[in-house]
Amino acid sequence: MSLLRAKIPDVFNEPACEKNRGKDAKARKKGCSKPLTPGAAAGGCAFDGAKIVLQPITDVAHLIHAPLACEGNSWDNRGAASSGPTLWRTSFTTDLTELDIVMGQGERKLFKAIREIKEAHRPPAIFVYPTCVTALIGDDIEAVCKRAAEKFGLPVVPVNAPGFAGSKNLGNKLAGEALLDHVIGTVEPDDAGPYDINILGEFNLSGEFWLVKPLLDRLGIRVRACIPGDARYFDIACAHRARAAMMVCSTALINLARRMEQRWGIPFFEGSFYGITDTSEALRQISQLLVKKGADSEILGRTEALIAEEEAIAWKKLAAYRRRLQGKRVLLNTGGVKSWSVVHALMEIGIEIVGTSVKKSTVEDRERIKQILKDDNHMFEQMAPRELYAMLSEHKADIMLSGGRTQFIALKAKTPWLDINQERQHPYAGYDGMVELVRQIDLAIHNPIWRQVREPAPWDCQPAVREELPRTKSETATLHVVQEFAGTTADDFGAC
Structure with a gap:
């Protein structure tokens, strides 16, 4: 834990970004991210962030030293893809129980798990992740990893990013520190070249x-x-x-x-x-x-x-879509690099940006958005679901691009929606990816289902019924019950 406490302030001292270089020495040490505050891990803890960064290393065994739920909640949290090895898709955990914790068996169980993985799978390396439980009880992860590496003759990398350390973004950075301390520079290639x-x-x-x-x-x-x-x-x-x-x-x-x-x-x-x-x-x-x-x-x-x-x-491929999408309005509810890169990409084909979220964006990301949009009136820090729904239901946007957590707001507002976050099913990078993104937006906006769902429901629009014979009291009472159940009145029933 002492190593972790020493590492966190160092991670936040980030002089690399251009904005940070212009600050004084005291302000520069704060970096671009906020330090740990109550509730900071609500969008994902440090362990989750470290797992996101390291799990796509496809030939490595990722071992979670924790109770089973920690691995169950973090496994496969990104839609990354592999062109070869599939070991990263196998879930490894020490599955600590209350008895293991009380009896102090955590370190011994971890060492045994490393040996079993090495014998069964022969990976080039094993990454070990402590979580809140094992960090709080004081298991010396680094000592166990060092001993296992010497004993079994393969790299065993401790990733010291327990969940309580901070937010997901801090975990991203701690994962980078683990690569610097234990992986990068440990092998000399024999084919290094100038390209x-x-x-x-x-x-x-x-x-x-x-x-x-x-x-x-x-x-x-x-x-x-x-x-x-x-x-x-x-x-x-x-x-x-x-x-x-x-x-x-x-x-x-x-x-x-x-x-x-x-x-x-x-x-x-x-x-x-x-x-x-x-x-x-x-x-x-x-x-x-x-x-x-x-x-x-x-x-x-x-x-x-x-x-x-x-x-x-x-x-040439985009020419066919330009005519169909020119002037269409997009609400972008995402963050990070997508808050400005996707904005620029969409504006290239004439799509209007009515708003973009900057909740997870750095200072540099926000400056880029201002340069692209020429002002900051279309930037919002955070928009409550009620406000998002009001904006979409009032048809201020033709489509919303966001992650899966806000898709139902768009669907409830009967507005097209497209997933551009990590759960997406289509690649959008590069020249071909841009064409695919525009194609998916076109398919979403012009899907005939939206015209159908926006039409009045059958019970809200019934053809007028002309009766030559007067209704009985019983028929009239039944009609009023049906109208009340359907949300209509005697005045509008039978009229579109």
Whole structure:
């Protein structure tokens, strides 16, 4: 716990972002994230954040040293995809019980679990995650991992991010610190080259990175390590020999990018693969950084040729959707890098942004939104469900893009909705991803179901019934009961 207490203030001291460089020394140490406050873990605890960052390392065994519920609540919390190993899809836990805790059997049970995983699965490494329970009872995770590594001859990495330490974002950063302390730089590759790069903060959700990697392959650029999306332990261990890096989600792993630049001189920039313009700009900046680090300048010309070719193909595909989506209004209820990257991507084809959430966005993200939208009137910190419903039911937006937690607000308001968070089923990165995003928006907005659900219900709109014979008292009483049950009156019943 003493190591954790010493690590947390260091994680929040983040001088890498441009906004932070302009602050005085005292303010700079606060970084861009808020320290631990009551209720800070409501959107996900530190353990959850660490698991999100590290679980997509696909050939590693992820062992949760805790009661069973901790692993059950955190497993498979992102829609990351793997092109090969499936060990990361297997759930490992020590499943501590009350008896283990009372009798002090936690460390012994952890050591036994590491041995069983090593013998049954032969992974290249094992990551061990303590949670609130094992951290509070004082199990020495680092000592057990060190002893197991010596005994079994494989890396056993302690990820010291128990849930009570803070929010999910803090857990993201603590996971980056674990990679720096125990993984990156532990293996020397024999094939390092001048065109090697790292991609940081890319989770390969729904296989998104697979739409971008072929572009880099055509330029002769090798991704030494994509952290964490579709990653392998050996690749991450060799990541210190890359020549440049691109930061996709700075909120999660900017501390990792900064420290790698300090230790091994790997320059980085923050970019996005969402949208045509941002994808092209990201490719340009990667090539420029490589040239600055010694690569042949001819890659700049090849990059421009590739961009021109891919942009022409993408714009041609988007031409059919532009006419159908021009002027459509979108409400974006997300955060982080998507709060500005998706905004820019949608505006490229003429879609109007009526609002974008900045709850999980950094100061830099907010500044980018202001530059893109030319003002901050369309930015909102947090919108209550009642306000979201009112905005959508009043038809101030034609579609809402958000995560699964707010989808039912849109559906209740009879408004199209599209998932763009980690649970999404379609990849939206790169040129092809932009076309897919626009296609999905078009399908959602123009789905004929919305016209049907917005029509009056049959019991609200019945054809007039002309009766030649007067009703009896019994018939009249029955009619009033039916009308009251259907929410109509005698005046509007029988009229549309």
